[in-house]
Amino acid sequence: MSIEFDPGLIDYAQRPPRLPQPVDPNNDDLPIALETRLELYESQLTLRQFEKRAYDLFLQNLVKGTSHLSLGMEAIAAGFGKAMRRDDYSFATYRGHAHTLARGVPLGPVLAELLGRANGLLEGKGGSMHLTSVEHGMMGSYAIIGAHLTIANGAAWSAQLRGTEQVSVCFFGDGTTNIGAFHEALNLAAVWDLPVVFVCENNLYMEYTPIDLITAVENPAADRASAYGLEPIIVDGNDADAVYVVATEVIDRARRGLGPALVEATTYREQGHSRADPGKYRPVEEVAAWKARDPIPLYHQRLLRLGVPEQDLTTIQQAVAGRVDEATEFAKSGAAPALELAMKDVWADGSAVWRN
């Protein structure tokens, strides 16, 4: 018996491309107020322009360490962010810039955190992978795969116990569906009827590896839903309107005590996994096809079809660009953190003291 090597197992870029589905033309007619749509547009633009600026600042060596961008995936953060109540909870992974900004966290402190400055959101102690703003319901970005699904359950459990009707929304990638914590969290959420919504951003790649090569089912999240008594839900993650409608529905169900949901949003990471990754393992045709399905031009065209004047959209773009410039100035003007900060906040009394 001879073994023939599939060239696609040696060089993933040689595999057949996984192409996007066409946009559902009916999505123009989804019942979403124009005002909401303009907010979704502005939110997506903000996430996009912020991250492009963050990338520019890497190239200037002003952002240290690593960083994971969501370019091409903004419709998910924007759609869910818009559908959430102000006091709902967000939990994100290390790819959490978009989810943080989508909750209304100001751009300046987030960018300053990426630059490691004292005026950063976490005073420079968290960095790109741990963005958190409790006052905005952004309960953290967790950089070890799987953990935050279980923690999102806890916040949902707490809301259930306190009777606040808050919902916990937890974002993660397709790769997360293969770690044990995913399954522990889904099961507990289901048996306790927790008000939690799990959102799998399926961008087709677990870091550098195509998700389909390492997952037993075609749809990494949706095909697991039935194991926990949940509906399989797949949404076009590159269409903010489609995301917003699904998000509104599942969050409302959770808020009414009807239990958790698992949503798989299909999308594409237009860049590599992290700053260090040029993403060469992807078929050229695949990258091109997904870039042609980029959520922002799609949304721009829809708004034009719905009668919004081009000039109005240009005004929004200019306003966003202005805010990103201001945030950049704010971040660059920040001082390095005071060295005493390294020895603060290990404990709730503010100290790092472990002995007398």
Add this chain to the structure above:
Amino acid sequence: MAELSYRDAVARGIAQEMRRDPSLVMLGEDIAAAGGVFKTTVGLLDEFGPLRVRDTPISEQAILGAAMGAAMTGVPVIAEIMFSDFLAVCFDILANQMAKTRYMTAGQVTVPVVVRTANGGGSRFGAQHSQSVENWTMMIPGLKVVAPSNPVDVVGLMAAAVRDPDPVVFFEHKSLMARKAEIPEGELVDRLGTARVVRPGRDCTIVAVALMVERALQAADELAGDGIEAEVIDVRSLVPLDARTILDSVVKTGRLYTVEENPRLCGWGAEIASIAADEVFWDLDGPVVRIATPHIPLPAADALEDETIPSVARIYETIRRTADQ
């Protein structure tokens, strides 16, 4: 005064705190209807109901994650991990999430969780249900670590752990469950970070934790017969550590022994020996001696387990042999 066992003291301590704070909840495997596999949570379901005392699946990550998420959003939690060996299954949540999140978020997030777990050997359970793992947890910045040796301390330190705003790992020793003591009526609240001199002495200092405290005391009684008066210190709280009480004793006696149930490498006694070497070296009359379980997984057979965990005889003989040198 009522006489309570160590295991009943666990439930007593939890009940005291759940009565005081109606938002406090607990979760774990078999803790509610069954009252815990060590019967440490008997009666809590009846008194506090199924919303506050919840059985979980065998999902240690889900247990500690739920505890953390609830705690950081205003609901303090006592979580049980049935055997301390199982902390390895959920170590990410404990070591990377609970412990670090306050620091990483510049103090935005507070995690008032007590992780209770049955620790230690003597039950002939073999290597995966017997190990003493205090050292696994005390090396993580952001975790507090408590290991009571008697029923009174169980109640008081449980209260202190629950009232502490930081995550506390609370080690309940399996071989102490049946020990009994008179427990005062009324609310008992102790302090973390306080060691206790449980036997005064002038000739040497023995520091011990949990099950090793009573063995150290028995060895000290035997040493007294030989004219060696050992001072025995129950460390009680490994983080924060009451180094002052230990160092004051060493300055007085000039000799330091640690009695550790954990495997020797990187055991808690190594840190105490290091502190003593740094800070009271010139007061020492001889080398610091660590009496520990060898660097092995624990064996199951009674003869083998008894041979490896420090015994009264080994403590006595080691000190007898070295104290005059």
